[in-house]
Amino acid sequence: MQSRIPARRATGRPRSAAADAAILAATREALVELGWSKLTLVDVACRAGVAKTTLYRRWAGKNELVVDAVAELFDALRLPDRGSLAADVEGVVLQFAAILARPEARSGLMAVVAESTRDEALRDRIRASIVDRQKRLVLEGRSRAQARGELPAETDPEATARTVDLIFDVVAGAVVHRTLVSAEPADEEWVRGFTRVLLLGLAGAVGPA
Amino acid sequence: MQSRIPARRATGRPRSAAADAAILAATREALVELGWSKLTLVDVACRAGVAKTTLYRRWAGKNELVVDAVAELFDALRLPDRGSLAADVEGVVLQFAAILARPEARSGLMAVVAESTRDEALRDRIRASIVDRQKRLVLEGRSRAQARGELPAETDPEATARTVDLIFDVVAGAVVHRTLVSAEPADEEWVRGFTRVLLLGLAGAVGPA
Amino acid sequence: MQSRIPARRATGRPRSAAADAAILAATREALVELGWSKLTLVDVACRAGVAKTTLYRRWAGKNELVVDAVAELFDALRLPDRGSLAADVEGVVLQFAAILARPEARSGLMAVVAESTRDEALRDRIRASIVDRQKRLVLEGRSRAQARGELPAETDPEATARTVDLIFDVVAGAVVHRTLVSAEPADEEWVRGFTRVLLLGLAGAVGPA
Amino acid sequence: MQSRIPARRATGRPRSAAADAAILAATREALVELGWSKLTLVDVACRAGVAKTTLYRRWAGKNELVVDAVAELFDALRLPDRGSLAADVEGVVLQFAAILARPEARSGLMAVVAESTRDEALRDRIRASIVDRQKRLVLEGRSRAQARGELPAETDPEATARTVDLIFDVVAGAVVHRTLVSAEPADEEWVRGFTRVLLLGLAGAVGPA
DNA sequence: TTTTAACCGAGACGGTACGTCCGGTCTTCAC
DNA sequence: GTGAAGACCGGACGTACCGTCTCGGTTAAAA
Numbered sequence: 052m053q054s055r056i057p058a059r060r061a062t063g064r065p066r067s068a069a070a071d072a073a074i075l076a077a078t079r080e081a082l083v084e085l086g087w088s089k090l091t092l093v094d095v096a097c098r099a100g101v102a103k104t105t106l107y108r109r110w111a112g113k114n115e116l117v118v119d120a121v122a123e124l125f126d127a128l129r130l131p132d133r134g135s136l137a138a139d140v141e142g143v144v145l146q147f148a149a150i151l152a153r154p155e156a157r158s159g160l161m162a163v164v165a166e167s168t169r170d171e172a173l174r175d176r177i178r179a180s181i182v183d184r185q186k187r188l189v190l191e192g193r194s195r196a197q198a199r200g201e202l203p204a205e206t207d208p209e210a211t212a213r214t215v216d217l218i219f220d221v222v223a224g225a226v227v228h229r230t231l232v233s234a235e236p237a238d239e240e241w242v243r244g245f246t247r248v249l250l251l252g253l254a255g256a257v258g259p260a
Numbered sequence: 261m262q263s264r265i266p267a268r269r270a271t272g273r274p275r276s277a278a279a280d281a282a283i284l285a286a287t288r289e290a291l292v293e294l295g296w297s298k299l300t301l302v303d304v305a306c307r308a309g310v311a312k313t314t315l316y317r318r319w320a321g322k323n324e325l326v327v328d329a330v331a332e333l334f335d336a337l338r339l340p341d342r343g344s345l346a347a348d349v350e351g352v353v354l355q356f357a358a359i360l361a362r363p364e365a366r367s368g369l370m371a372v373v374a375e376s377t378r379d380e381a382l383r384d385r386i387r388a389s390i391v392d393r394q395k396r397l398v399l400e401g402r403s404r405a406q407a408r409g410e411l412p413a414e415t416d417p418e419a420t421a422r423t424v425d426l427i428f429d430v431v432a433g434a435v436v437h438r439t440l441v442s443a444e445p446a447d448e449e450w451v452r453g454f455t456r457v458l459l460l461g462l463a464g465a466v467g468p469a
Numbered sequence: 470m471q472s473r474i475p476a477r478r479a480t481g482r483p484r485s486a487a488a489d490a491a492i493l494a495a496t497r498e499a500l501v502e503l504g505w506s507k508l509t510l511v512d513v514a515c516r517a518g519v520a521k522t523t524l525y526r527r528w529a530g531k532n533e534l535v536v537d538a539v540a541e542l543f544d545a546l547r548l549p550d551r552g553s554l555a556a557d558v559e560g561v562v563l564q565f566a567a568i569l570a571r572p573e574a575r576s577g578l579m580a581v582v583a584e585s586t587r588d589e590a591l592r593d594r595i596r597a598s599i600v601d602r603q604k605r606l607v608l609e610g611r612s613r614a615q616a617r618g619e620l621p622a623e624t625d626p627e628a629t630a631r632t633v634d635l636i637f638d639v640v641a642g643a644v645v646h647r648t649l650v651s652a653e654p655a656d657e658e659w660v661r662g663f664t665r666v667l668l669l670g671l672a673g674a675v676g677p678a
Numbered sequence: 679m680q681s682r683i684p685a686r687r688a689t690g691r692p693r694s695a696a697a698d699a700a701i702l703a704a705t706r707e708a709l710v711e712l713g714w715s716k717l718t719l720v721d722v723a724c725r726a727g728v729a730k731t732t733l734y735r736r737w738a739g740k741n742e743l744v745v746d747a748v749a750e751l752f753d754a755l756r757l758p759d760r761g762s763l764a765a766d767v768e769g770v771v772l773q774f775a776a777i778l779a780r781p782e783a784r785s786g787l788m789a790v791v792a793e794s795t796r797d798e799a800l801r802d803r804i805r806a807s808i809v810d811r812q813k814r815l816v817l818e819g820r821s822r823a824q825a826r827g828e829l830p831a832e833t834d835p836e837a838t839a840r841t842v843d844l845i846f847d848v849v850a851g852a853v854v855h856r857t858l859v860s861a862e863p864a865d866e867e868w869v870r871g872f873t874r875v876l877l878l879g880l881a882g883a884v885g886p887a
Numbered sequence: 888t889t890t891t892a893a894c895c896g897a898g899a900c901g902g903t904a905c906g907t908c909c910g911g912t913c914t915t916c917a918c
Numbered sequence: 919g920t921g922a923a924g925a926c927c928g929g930a931c932g933t934a935c936c937g938t939c940t941c942g943g944t945t946a947a948a949a
Contacts, residue, residue: 070921086375086377087374087375088374088375091908091909091910092910092911093908093909093910101921101922102922102924103911103923103924104913104920104921104922104923105920107910107911107912108921112910112911136462154377154378157374157377158374158375158377158378160374161371161373161377162371162374164370164374164440164441165296165297165367165370165371165373165374166295166297167443168295168363168366168367168370168440169295169363174443177441178442178443182441182442201463202462202463214453216442216444217453217454217457218457218462219437220434220438220441221430221433221434221437221454221457223433223437223441224430224432224433224434224436224437224438224441225429225430225433225434227433227436227437227441228429228430228433228436228437229429229433231376231377232373232386232391232429232432232433232436233387233391233425233428233429234383234387235425241426244422244423244426245426245429245430248426248427248458249430249461249462250461250462250463251461251463251464252458252459252464253411253427253458253459254410254411254459254460255460255464271897271898271942271943272896272897272899272940272942273897273898273899273900273939273940273941274899274940274941275898275900276899276900279900300929300930300931301930301931301932302929302930302931303930305901309901310900310901311900311901311902312901312903312932313900313902313933313934314900314901316932317899317900321932480892480947480948481891481892481893481894481945481946481947481948482892482893482894482895482944482945482946482947483893483894483946483947484893484894485894488895504793504795504796505792505793506792509934509935509936510935510936510937511934511935511936519895520896520897521896521897521937522895522896522897522939523894523895523896525937525938526894526895530936530937531936554880575792575795576792576793576795576796578792579788579789579791579795580788580789580792582788582858583714583715583785583787583788583789583791583792584713584714584715584785585858585861586713586781586784586858587713587781587785592861595859596860600859600860619881620880620881634860634862635868635871635875636875636880637860638852638859638860638872639848639851639852639872639875639876641851641855642848642850642851642852642853642854642855642859643847643848643851643852644851645851645854645859646846646847646848646850646851646854646855647847647851649791649795650791650804650809650847650850650854651805651809651843651846651847652794652801652805653843662840662841663847663848666844666848666876667875667879667880668879668881669879669881669882670875670876670877670878670879670882671763671829671845671876671877672828672877672878673878673879673882689915689916689917689923689924690914690922690923690924690925691913691914691915691924691926692914692915692924692925693925693926694925694926697926718903718904718905719905719906720903720904720905721904727927728927729927729928729929730906730927730929731907731908731925731927732925732927734906734907735925735926739906
């Protein structure tokens, strides 16, 4: 991951590289057991076998730490090639739902999003580490669908960006809302119904199966 | 709103009705200025001109208080009859986006959702006070569209419930994600694009305007 | 006991006489179990089967209540006629020590004395209810000793008052200090030694038995 | 004074030595202005320019803090050599009375004694820090008097301890009672009378001057 | 017999202190 | 210079009690 506090010195005892991983893992562990609001840096430091000072040297605070800890979770997402746009969407949405079913992702993600409403830098960090990083999935899926002829080609790069953003908001938003707000599982049945609406629209979806 | 602590006696000094409104208003005010994580009950009590104990007598904690304070915001949503399903959707989505543009809604809503991932009772409270309460909009819009012939009739009540839930997750999720995670405004242009996808599906939407 | 809150009306429902006794008894009971600093008026009211309001109607606060509750304890003191000044002193000192061995007297008495250092009215109440009330014992003992010829007669009333006050301070002070500060029992042996010093003085006491 | 929390490590930031003195001085200042029952630890911390947590790290509570703050007052007592037992007693009793005339001693001392009736550890702390510490005065005065031939020598160490304890209870008790309970000044006249009784006994004292 | 005024219980109210906890900073020693 | 340890200041937490107040209902003396 990128350096979190800008300046780095070349002299003196170098920072333990293992500490970074241990701290992020400890953060996720604490998120599972305690949730965001009861997670304390002293507890994370203790779990990671590290002094509180070490955390503050590497991250500016709890929010930044949790963003990094959560961001790693979403890097596991892969877009499988299942032969059709519908199948590809279903595949990646199920993976996304599986990640959001993990408690460290559930409480961590929403909490930092909530904090980011009042913190420009945190918002940027979330976009860079999580949101923009995963738009690759939409781009790749769209390319495949265009190659297969399931979607028309699009030449205007600005319009492309708008479309990708829109699709990402619809897909990610629906899964997050289903999982965290409605608090119902995004299981296979729901994913099928969602994909149908996404591809065919309301009229097409509620019509004949 | 409904009484928060169930049992009420007819004896003793009755609770001040004015205090409730003052406290919820103060909570929203503090959310605007401080955000959720820096909002403290002692500050809310001070702003409301009320003792801290009065808060604890009526709400179990910060989370429950914020849920009630935020829930009131969404009661202002109305479904305008603009003559077509697309126009109706655009109208209500713009209202929803306007509410989510207010800082008290932004940080408050996501924060309690994050907390609810580890608190069953809080999750129920959110569903009862916010989510289920606003599903009326989907139900009403769907009825109108069916009356207009824009959507086919649906007789199975269970399938109806599934469809309503799905649509709610897609609409609310997309707007929330656009507004809070992508942190871009859900302006008229975006709402038009979203409504197009919702009604026509991906293939229909990205095709000819 | 005297009325504690000055004004009384002659009309309307009269105050329950039983409540007074119940409250004072409950106060002593709470002193035994909790001590002065953890004694709360709510708890006293509850033990006495009375509302908190009732306490505040009759006493100005915790201090006044405890003074009245403790004062009753010392009214049981009697001066036995044992035939000699030494025997009389020993008898009454043992009674006094027995009262000070009771936990409600121990913590209650010292606490209100401590409070009285910053409360003129409370000091007066203590003197009236406890101190001056028990000086009768010194006066009576002195009269008997003079009648027996153990002590010379004293005609000057002012000098008499000074002497009585001094003896009272020496006797009461020594027993209180032994019991509460040194925290050793004022048993028969100690009382004999003390009486010997009181009657004969240091030189006489430490000399031949 | 001695370290209050036994174990100390050699690692970590050491405790500020200046804080101890500032806290004890602030405690005495607050005792003067507020008395024991209205003294709050948050106020003491504020006066001492110290965080509340620092107090709780070093003392278990209000009682222990006040004992230490008051104990320092009595360390100023000195036994002047005035040439006779009577003069020595008068001298030290006047000093003692002067200390008890200070408001921080008045309310502090009696309050902790009252609390100690329900707290074994506190009682021990008082004995160690205040009572036993000042018995040196009795011992020294007695030695001088014996050297002068005013008092007979005493060889049995157990009998000596009993006598010292008794004299201490009589002297300290009488002054405390005069000052705090009777609430009259222990001025020179009273001290002369008291010393006369102490040395000569009741019969000798009330007889010819 | 009816007033009627003071009583009583219950409990909410504005305050305030409690003792604990955490966030961030600092100071010290060891590596 | 890094890292561990832990004391430091500041301040919110949720609880408890204070003393006041507002109720509805009771009760005994005055009319």
